[in-house]
Amino acid sequence: MSEIWLYVKKLHRFAGARMYLNLTTMVVISLMEGVGIFMLVPMLHLVGLFQSDAVSMPLVDWLLRPLDGLPTDWLLPAILLLFVALLTGQAWLQRFQTNMNMAIQQGYIRHLRMEIYEGLLQANWSFFLRKRKSDFNHIMTNELARVTSGTYLTLRITTTILFTIVQLVFAFWLSWKLTAFVLLCGAALALYSKKFVRRSQQLGERATHLSEHYMASVTDHFNGIKEIKSNRMEQQHVHWFRQLCMRMERNFVQFARLQSASQFRYKIASAVIISLFVYLSVAFFKVGIEQLAVIILIFSRLWPKLSGLQNHWEQIAQSIPAFRSLLQLQRETAEAQEGRAENAASSPVDIAKPRGGVQRPVPASPAEQDKLEIREALACRHLRFRYDRNDAAYALRNVSVSIPANRMTAVVGKSGAGKSTFIDILIGLMNPESGEVLVDGVPLTASMALRLRNSVSYVSQDPFLFHGSIRENLAIAAPQASEEEMWEALRFSVSDGFVRELPQGLDTVIGDRGIRLSGGERQRIVLARAMLRKPSVLVLDEATSALDTENEKKIQQAIEQLKGKMTIIVIAHRLSTIRNADQVVVMDQGTVVQQGNYQALAADGAGVFQRLLAYQAQ
Numbered sequence: 001m002s003e004i005w006l007y008v009k010k011l012h013r014f015a016g017a018r019m020y021l022n023l024t025t026m027v028v029i030s031l032m033e034g035v036g037i038f039m040l041v042p043m044l045h046l047v048g049l050f051q052s053d054a055v056s057m058p059l060v061d062w063l064l065r066p067l068d069g070l071p072t073d074w075l076l077p078a079i080l081l082l083f084v085a086l087l088t089g090q091a092w093l094q095r096f097q098t099n100m101n102m103a104i105q106q107g108y109i110r111h112l113r114m115e116i117y118e119g120l121l122q123a124n125w126s127f128f129l130r131k132r133k134s135d136f137n138h139i140m141t142n143e144l145a146r147v148t149s150g151t152y153l154t155l156r157i158t159t160t161i162l163f164t165i166v167q168l169v170f171a172f173w174l175s176w177k178l179t180a181f182v183l184l185c186g187a188a189l190a191l192y193s194k195k196f197v198r199r200s201q202q203l204g205e206r207a208t209h210l211s212e213h214y215m216a217s218v219t220d221h222f223n224g225i226k227e228i229k230s231n232r233m234e235q236q237h238v239h240w241f242r243q244l245c246m247r248m249e250r251n252f253v254q255f256a257r258l259q260s261a262s263q264f265r266y267k268i269a270s271a272v273i274i275s276l277f278v279y280l281s282v283a284f285f286k287v288g289i290e291q292l293a294v295i296i297l298i299f300s301r302l303w304p305k306l307s308g309l310q311n312h313w314e315q316i317a318q319s320i321p322a323f324r325s326l327l328q329l330q331r332e333t334a335e336a337q338e339g340r341a342e343n344a345a346s347s348p349v350d351i352a353k354p355r356g357g358v359q360r361p362v363p364a365s366p367a368e369q370d371k372l373e374i375r376e377a378l379a380c381r382h383l384r385f386r387y388d389r390n391d392a393a394y395a396l397r398n399v400s401v402s403i404p405a406n407r408m409t410a411v412v413g414k415s416g417a418g419k420s421t422f423i424d425i426l427i428g429l430m431n432p433e434s435g436e437v438l439v440d441g442v443p444l445t446a447s448m449a450l451r452l453r454n455s456v457s458y459v460s461q462d463p464f465l466f467h468g469s470i471r472e473n474l475a476i477a478a479p480q481a482s483e484e485e486m487w488e489a490l491r492f493s494v495s496d497g498f499v500r501e502l503p504q505g506l507d508t509v510i511g512d513r514g515i516r517l518s519g520g521e522r523q524r525i526v527l528a529r530a531m532l533r534k535p536s537v538l539v540l541d542e543a544t545s546a547l548d549t550e551n552e553k554k555i556q557q558a559i560e561q562l563k564g565k566m567t568i569i570v571i572a573h574r575l576s577t578i579r580n581a582d583q584v585v586v587m588d589q590g591t592v593v594q595q596g597n598y599q600a601l602a603a604d605g606a607g608v609f610q611r612l613l614a615y616q617a618q
């Protein structure tokens with residue numbers, strides 16, 4: 001339950017006075033409804049249905065006092081007019097409250113979405129290494145919807161309780177004995193219904209687990225659709241998917257059954273209670289017919305609200321696991337914020353939970369565009385790093401390298417040697433377990449790392465393009481870039497030719513992850529995008545691996561023109577591409593085994609580099 005209150009408090013912080021106005025409006029609406037019910041008595045009296053005098057009813061006397069001086073013939077129209085005015089006022093307020101509710105609810109959803117998304121984007125890279133990406137989709141869609149509807153239901157329960165209290169005050173006024181009797185029955189029913197709430201929570205946990213699984217599998221399957229189709233694995237996937245869908249269906253049906261079973265019992269109980277109630281009123285409490293009519297009216301309005309309360313309660317219990325998942329994610333992202341001082345010392349695997357509530361993501365401290373330029377060298381000393389501290393294997397062991405500014409450094413080595421890990425630490429994406437990164441001799445802090453990355457353009461082995469036009473994919477890196485600058489960047493990456501030939505040129509939509517382009521074309525667009533940022537450090541991690549020799553050569557020449565203007569770090573498997581590097585760093589099993597210029601390393605017969613060259617020459 002504490003999770004729910006945290007989100008109700010968030011709603012309170014978000015909606016502020018509007019939340020109180022909303023609650024107050026609800027109370028006023030229920031008061032008006034109570035008064036409307038009371039007014040039925042004098043109306044029925046005036047049309048001759050009730051024999052006794054209406055003024056024997058408490059409150060009615062007070063309500064009708066303003067009509068005292070009126071002639072008898074005007075009394076009924078006057079009361080009817082009042083009745084219409086009252087119901088019109090109530091309907092207006094109801095409309096106002098519904099609209100306000102919707103505005104608050106939708107605003108709250110947007111607020112939560114933004115909070116989670118910002119929190120995620122500001123989390124450090126180590127956080128993402130531990131997580132399954134589909135879980136974010138799941139939380140941001142399904143779980144967020146469950147949480148917002150759960151929060152809203154909690155508010156509705158609060159207003160229903162307020163409504164109930166107001167109506168009960170009316171009922172107590174009329175007959176405290178009958179009201180106490182109904183309340184006792186209600187309490188007994190609520191106790192009996194606890195088991196339904198418990199079961200709802202269990203089903204909710206299963207629903208969370210299943211839909212998480214569903215989202216992860218669907219994402220995986222469509223990411224791997226080419227393999228599935230090429231290897232004719234459709235049937236296995238369909239069969240597996242059917243099983244999962246059936247489990248989800250069973251879970252939802254079970255929850256619906258649980259709800260209908262609890263409503264069924266409520267309905268039977270209400271029939272028994274109403275019968276007992278009427279019998280006791282007439283046989284024991286000797287309640288007047290007007291009071292009995294009003295009490296029955298009040299309870300007939302109240303009882304569905306009480307059974308609705310039970311229904312809402314079960315739905316809230318069902319959504320508690322979603323509250324937990326969301327809260328857990330927000331805590332973890334808050335803890336993994338980039339720029340937090342403690343991140344500098346923490347490993348990716350031992351993040352502690354913050355005590356108390358969710359922390360508001362702290363915006364990245366340095367100004368967004370504040371760049372950290374390297375004047376002399378980007379270096380590291382005695383770096384050691386493990387992806388998992390429970391694992392004995394180190395991805396980096398005692399790595400010390402200096403990368404001179406405005407020169408080209410190539411990092412080479414066998415697959416798994418630690419090249420990408422080294423670069424990730426160098427640009428401050430991850431923190432080493434021990435050792436340090438130095439920018440011009442100054443140890444890299446968490447906030448410096450953010451500024452350093454403002455100066456870096458990183459092109460990965462797996463180029464990221466989104467479903468949009470080439471222009472949009474370029475502009476995401478440099479929104480202010482002019483058309484001419486875009487073409488210049490495309491010329492650099494030898495992609496201006498093929499882009500010009502596309503049906504809509506720069507405005508051609510390239511499909512999901514750039515699927516309508518070839519692997520090499522995708523790499524070239526991403527390289528152009530990297531250049532548009534006008535970086536002072538360019539990191540190319542196997543960035544031209546999918547290119548044909550001719551285009552790779554052209555790009556290589558273009559990159560060489562950059563020497564002296566920016567710091568270039570190239571990770572390459574094809575060693576012919578790094579012949580003109582100023583420095584080559586050779587890695588093997590997490591350590592730097594050789595360092596020097598290409599020719600010197602190639603001449604070293606005992607070195608790893610010569611063996612790598614020899615393999616490629618075969």
Ligand SMILES: Nc1ncnc2c1ncn2[C@@H]1O[C@H](COP(=O)(O)OP(=O)(O)OP(=O)(O)O)[C@@H](O)[C@H]1O
Nearest residue numbers: 129387388395413414415416417418419420421422
């Ligand atoms: N996210 C991760 N979690 C756990 N271990 C990892 C992770 N990423 C890499 N490793 C391990 O760390 C070691 C170094 O990997 P890294 O990706 O840095 O090698 P690499 O030299 O860049 O390889 P490649 O040339 O194949 O890209 C490998 O043993 C790898 O299995």
